[in-house]
Amino acid sequence: MTETSSPRIVIVGAGPAGIRAAAALVEAGLHPVVIDEGQRAGGQIYRRPPAGFTRTPEQLYGSEAAKARALHALFDRLAEEGRLTHWAASSVIAAHEGRLHVLGEGGVEVIVYDRLILATGASDRVAPVPGWQSAGVYSLGAAQIALKAQGVALGRRIVLIGSGPLLTLVGAQLVKAGADVAAVLDTSPRAQQMRGLWLLAARPLVTLRGLALRATLGGRYHAGVTLERIEVDGRGVTAMSWRDAGGRRRLTPCDMVGMGWHLRAETHLADLAGCAFTYDEQWRQWLPKTDEMGRAGNGVYLAGDGVRLLGADGAEIAGRLAAAACLADLGVSAYSAGTDLRKLARLERFARGLATAFPWPEAMVRSLPDDAIVCRCENVTAGAVRESAGFGGEANRVKSLSRAGMGRCQGRYCQLAAVELVAAQADCTPGAVGRFRGQAPVRPAPIGAFLREG
Incomplete structure (x- = not known):
């Protein structure tokens, strides 16, 4: 394992937050390194398919197609012009005392940083359901990745379970792609969803788009359900056993179950980088502590869903703010953040509405x-x-x-x-x-990646 020289600023993650942070640093005359697990920039929400893929951005990203195109084009232009260094298909597996251990095709390299911007995003927040360990059970994000990156559905007859906007979105995307979606089962009752409506009004157009997507699901969508178990045999999933809002037992045959209850912030690297954490009662998870600009201390800045679960629009804003904080701490003048902070506050209200309307199924887990x-x-x-x-x-x-x-x-x-x-x-x-302490490596890494000739 060798130690390589690097620019002073490293960004981990090339989703909306990472791209906007990189662009702000480049505009200030700096040359950041951007490390991302994807082969091409875009993150999960704007994940790009392989070259030659026939589905259009409108089919992949829906109403967000223009934003996706703009972010892709911005990052590609900066990389092609040599104004940033892009480490693609690379995973940061450890962070310690100003060093990142990066796993790529050539093994593990060590990058030294003076300033670190973590834009690591989020992953599915899942809750155990009896039978979920069986073949044929996936997260909603996995189902979405397969659809976006490979153009396939992960089952012939699909049931989606959980709660939150991603449940509706993935269901609508699969239906639009021609998949056989038998049921979309939401554990949040309609009355609970209405309690979050006044906060969701902070983004009325987004709320209306979500309701329109739900309408495309028609009778497949059921609110206030009780999930009993995923039925399986020796080959995998065979059916979903559940009760509707009226308590009637239902059995829906299927060979694939996709599950997810909104998102879980990806915080392992923030933990290893020494960030402090606080437990958020509404989101029911531990989140890193930062100031309003994303400063976490010790030259570390956080942006995007890895610190605030505000979605793609919030991630873009948070990326700019984290870069501005980094620049200010380096003594480089940056833009006035007032407008972005006000936008972020509105997105925060909307996100709290989502957390209220689509809560973590505490009672289900405890029972x-x-x-x-x-x-x-x-x-x-x-x-x-x-x-x-x-x-x-x-x-x-x-x-x-x-x-x-x-x-x-x-x-x-x-x-x-x-x-x-x-x-x-x-x-x-x-x-x-409390929470589980983070451990390195934060991603599985083969022993051979640490070995080099000589």
Whole structure:
């Protein structure tokens, strides 16, 4: 493993936040390094398909096609002009004392930074449902990636479960692409959704677009459902067992289940970079602490869904703000941030409306049967987590005793549910239980990537 010289500013993530941060730094005369896991910039929301893909941006991104085109063109132009360095298909797997360990095709390299902008985005927030460890169960994001990047649906007959705007969006995208979507099952009752409406009015056009997408689902969409279990056989998923809002038991045959309850901020690198965290009761997850510009201290800045779950528009604004904060700390004059801060406040109100209307299914998680799998990587059951909680209701003690969160995903899919179970056992809030400590590598890395001849 060799240590390479690098520019002073490194951006991790080439989604909307990372692209806008890079553009602001370039405009100020600096040359940032942008590291991203994708082969081409765009992030998850504006993920680009391979060259020669026949579906148009309008088909892929819908009403956001113009924004996607603009961001893609901006980043590509800056890269082609040599005004930034793009490390594509590369994952930052560790951060320590001003160094990033980056896994790419050639192995692991170490990049030294003076200033670090983390625009790591978010991933699906999933909740365990009995049977979810079986073949044929995917996150909503995985279903969306397969559709955008490969033009395929991940099942012949599909059921989507969860809550939040992504549930409706992925359902509508699959229906539009011709997939057989049998049901879209939302755990949030309609009355609960109405409680968030006054905050959702902060972005009326976006709210109306969401309602229009839901209308395209027709009778497939069901609100206020109770999810009982995913039925499986030796080959994988066979049906979804659920109860409708009236309590009637339903069984929907399918061979694929997509699941997700809004988003979970991707915070592992922020943790390793030394950022402080606070538990957000409304979002039911730990989020990094920053000032309004994205400063997290020690030369680290955060932007996008990795710190505030505000969507693509909010990510663009946060990227500009993080770059402006970085420039100001370097003594370089930047733009006046007042307008962007006001826009961000409006987006924050809208996001709080989403959190109110489509809440994390706390009661469902806490009532999981003991034999239900919570951690799919390590095959840890709800009963094992509850038993471990009896030896001290602290997240990392439970992690060490039960092995929940020690697997390939590093707790990304099980931590929130495990902490809910511990909190229920200890009769306290998840915030009091704490969070799993971040560990390197934050992504699986082959041993061979660390080995070099000589």
